[in-house]
Amino acid sequence: MRPLAWVALCWLAIGTGSALAAGRSVSYSTWVVSGNLITMRLRLPVSEARRLVGVAVPVLTTDRLKEYVLDHVTVSSAGGSCPAIDQGYDLGRVDPLAVGPDLYGFELLFRCADPAQLVLHDTVLFANVPDHLNFARIRIHDQVIEQLFSSGQQQLALPDTGAPAAAGLSAYLRVGLLHVLDSLDCWCVLLAALLLVRRWSDVGGMVLALAGGYLLSLALSATGWVLPRLNAVEACLGLLVALLGAMLALRAGRYRMVGVLGWGGLLVLLAILCMFRHAPWGAPLLLGGALLFAGVMLVADRTTAMPWWVFIGLFALLDGVLMSAVLPPAQLPPRSFEEVMLGFDGGAWLIESLLVAGMATALLLVRTQRLAMLRSLLENVSAAALSAVGTFWLASRLWG
């Protein structure tokens, strides 16, 4: 019983710790280098600025944020630190800009005594949100390149001639890869996927489902016809985890109809609640989830196969669109936008596929009696835990 209690405690800690942690943390900056003058414009989503309240900023006002930005964006050169200059009127050294709804905008001008060996420093938010990303566009010597500031790269040295290398596909692949490793939602889905694997063909199906989902997210992002509702996507990730847990629990076939009716009823009830509370978009999402779950379980009931890959594909689609949803304020040119998305989705797909394929292969190869018993125990505990954690995430993200 003691190991089971520890497993349950771990799940509880995981579930409550990331109730609202599925979204991407990004900001956007533009740097224009003109001789010894560097103009920097920062766009910070209001939701990201709120993360600073109580930590780096006592109360969220433009003045407080100006002070914070002034402290966390600097430029240095061979001549030493380049001070932010006073912009005249009553603006001071940081000029607040109108950059659209839900965004704070600031402009700073740095003047360097010696424009050689310029280094741009950006530490905004990294201390508070380690996986924060700043999409930077840098114009220097009549060339424009895209770069990334992250907790691992908080400064960028500029060459004295020409432009620095752009971030490139590899940087975005790395972002996608690290994102999967940092995301508890991903780990939960991958765990469920791993436990659902029974045959070699399942591994291939899973990799294909992930690829299909990410490709679909690329296609959706490229058209630009629709935008995801971030709250809904985060809630849906919780729903997927819960439904994958339920599928694991009901896979054996016993009490399958009871489970389908129970889950369907619960989701319909939550949909009704959504209609009366402040999340009306949740109603179609939950009803859709109920139908999807019922459909998958009915297919499993009438055939020998359980089409769980639908859920895996949907997860990949949602994971992909979460990044595309936060990119528009970066105002990237279409080619750069596609590069970012391709890198991110590719990185995520690659690591997820490798993890699932590697671990599933190991499980399928080592089929001992002892391992089978352990797997059965792990399946039962995980099924219950995934259902509980997923339901908690769903509810907290719907009404959090």
Next chain:
Amino acid sequence: MNLRHPLLLPVAAIIVGLALAGVGLFRAAPLPLAAVPPGYVALVNQKGLLMSDFIAQTQVETSRSFAESTPAERSKVLREMIDEELLVQRALVLDLPETTNEVRGSLVSAVNAQVAAPILAYVPSDAELRAYYEKYRQNYTGPGSMNLHDLVLHIGGFENADQSPTQALADATEAVYQLRSGASLTYVMEHFGFVNSGRMDDTEQLDFAVKLHLGDKLYKTAAQMRDGEVSDPIPDTDGMHILVMVRHEFPKVVDFSAVRDRVYLDFRAAASSRVTQENLNLLRSQAQVLLAPGQSE
């Protein structure tokens, strides 16, 4: 197509489920406004200026109907409106409502005016005004007036260096006794050394003027005195005073018809104040207010 296929229903459920979930998950991407939509005269940073506002502003500035205004006049008005919108947007970016007292005051006034607007649009009947008048009739009095003498017995001057406050009080008490017994003012002044304080000029004056001239301490006594009455001695900074009231016209409640306009204004002010307070109560009930340790409101 075989409608009895066992997988038809579950597959349909999956497809419909995915479609429904998609409705909840996605929304149509907003198209950037490249053209001014109907009903608007211009877009400034994607914020619309209403055509109705433009027409009204043109009429105000030209004092003519919109149709009669010239294209040059309209252009001028539109330019002013765009400038104003740009400045308002800039003010919001600079967070002026958070940092500038004048802007905060204007915002408070605007909110209060908006809250009170429906109440102020209501025209009260005479019966309601009369009921209000009856309830607060003490507020509708005409100004009183008085004519009085203010005598003072100076203490401590070079000409009366031997006069102590105790002795002055004894003299003043005797003087009051004699005045109340019918002695003339001139006799008492000569006999005891009282002089006119100079604060009153022996003419009839309105209450507020008397208060201004006598000061709060003496006025408080004078306000209670009736015609011909002599006050007790009143010590003040310059000596011992005695007030002799010649004539006192007390304030009287004015008839409703004479103060109807004032009642109307007070009625509206009270209603406005009431809804403003109710609005504040509502806002407070919805707000989270934290006070620093040791602070109270």
